[in-house]
Amino acid sequence: MHTEDNWITTPVTAELVRGALDVERTEHGVLPHRLPARARAQCADPQLAMAEVQPSGVRLAFRTRATALELDALPTKRSYVGAPPRPDGVYDLLVDGRPAGQASILGGNTVTVDMSAGTTDHVPGPPGTLRFTGLPDGAKDVEIWLPHNEATELIALRTDAPVEPARDLGRRVWLHHGSSISHGSDAASPTRIWPALAAALGGVELINLGLAGSALLDPFTARALRDTPADLISVKIGINLVNTDLMRLRAFGPAVHGFLDAIRDGHPTTPLLVVSPVLCPMHEDTPGPTAPDLGGLGEGRLRFVAMGDPAERASGKLSLGVIRDELERIVAQRAAEDPHLHYLDGRDLYGEADAAELPLPDGLHPDAATHHHIGERFAELVFGDKGAFAEQGDA
Known part of the structure; x- marks a missing residue:
């Protein structure tokens, strides 16, 4: 049985991130990018900037015996004036390659797009925390797939057992x-x-x-x-x-x-x-x-x-x-x-x-x-x- 007293905090580093081409250090934590900094510097298009920082296919991947974990993150959500509200982004948990849970973080930053006027409005918001419990005991490969449609700054990973980077499974x-x-x-x-x-x-x-x-x-x-x-x-x-x-x-x-x-x-x-x-x-x-x-x-x-x-x-x-x-x-x-x-x-x-x-x-x-x-x-x-x-x- 875990308690908050025995959480182990593991720094989120590039070693734990799969599917990103760059990991930027921010004031909150780290921000995965899907284009390298040199590419980003060559184009000021806001559409590209929004798309490449949304971590489609990006996941945290590690090996652990933990049965519970928490992830602090700061999402950036989008809304469109006049359009139906967009659902909160989903984080998918996989254990040994199999679905083991889903969660969302409420709040975060909000970018409101007015397609009629061609304007955007950015409102900062607070980070949130995901918690997954009841994971199977024993050593296992864990992946947390980040929302494909929300920029996500990763702040802290906490578990009730040590974490090490994921193994190379030899896949193409x-x-x-x-x-x-x-x-x-x-x-x-x-x-x-x-x-x-x-x-x-x-x-x-x-x-x-x-x-x-x-x-x-x-x-x-x-x-x-x-x-x-x-x-x-x-x-x-x-x-x-x-x-x-x-x-x-x-x-x-x-x-x-x-x-x-x-x-x-x-x-x-x-x-x-x-x-x-x-x-x-x-x-x-x-x-x-x-x-x-x-x-x-x-x-x-x-x-x-x-x-x-x-x-x-x-x-x-x-x-x-x-x-x-x-x-x-x-x-x-x-x-x-x-x-x-x-x-x-x-x-x-x-x-x-x-x-x-x-x-x-x-x-x-x-x-x-x-x-x-x-x-x-x-x-x-x-x-x-x-x-x-x-x-x-x-x-």
Whole structure:
């Protein structure tokens, strides 16, 4: 039986953090980042800053005999003016790889976004404490997956038995980059985002560089992928380029080549999978930009609409159909000299039949059930016997 008198406080250090590329010391504790400091210094976009500091796929991982633990943390939560309140972020506890509890921290900092006015308001708040008790006795591997949608400063870890860094289980490391869907969008919890589900089914360690609104072929992201040790790499490209109306077809092809060239500079023979966008009906033939439906916001619903015109494709504007065709062409061209490069049509993960059964609630992002579906499908197609990431060589 534990009491507060015999808690052991273990400093939260980079040794205990998995899935982050950088750990920043703050006045409260440590703040995991999913892009290195040099990359962050090269872009002042607030969307990127918000996305990379949300610890999707990041977890504390350690070995202990503890039957009870506490974690002090300071979350930063988001809310949108006129939209329904967002649920508090969820922390998932895994013991020896199996779900063993969930909890949330109330309070914390709050960032309120007014999409109509284009403004944000930051209100500081207090940290909170998670407590998990009744863990099985004996030595075990423990993971606390941080909320995929809340920036989280880690302040203190307390247990009723000593803690040591997690063992290396010899699993392959999968490094993935993508958009808000890969980041987690509206998944139920951090271990239920589709990349985490696919990683669990594939028996690999996940490093998730899914960056909401920020999968934009940025060179600093390519260099982060280049410099991160990994056994498997996938890049999901397309939807954010349409959302932001960032570039035309003339720029897109060379930018993809440059992005892949940078990755190959650090990983010349690593299995590398290029994934095109999943189905998004409003942007299949209609270019961006994407905008919130302000009328829907007035009714308390958050939906998105396509603002482009299909005719604009003739002048080089990008739709998802245009992007898929170009990605398939580029991968086929490069694969002639790169046998470790692979292509997956995103509609094999979520296509027309899936959309009929599991429509995108806001027109852009999948819900929890769809994350589960995409994760299972990816594991089957990519980690399966004939997939690009099959255990016995490349398909």
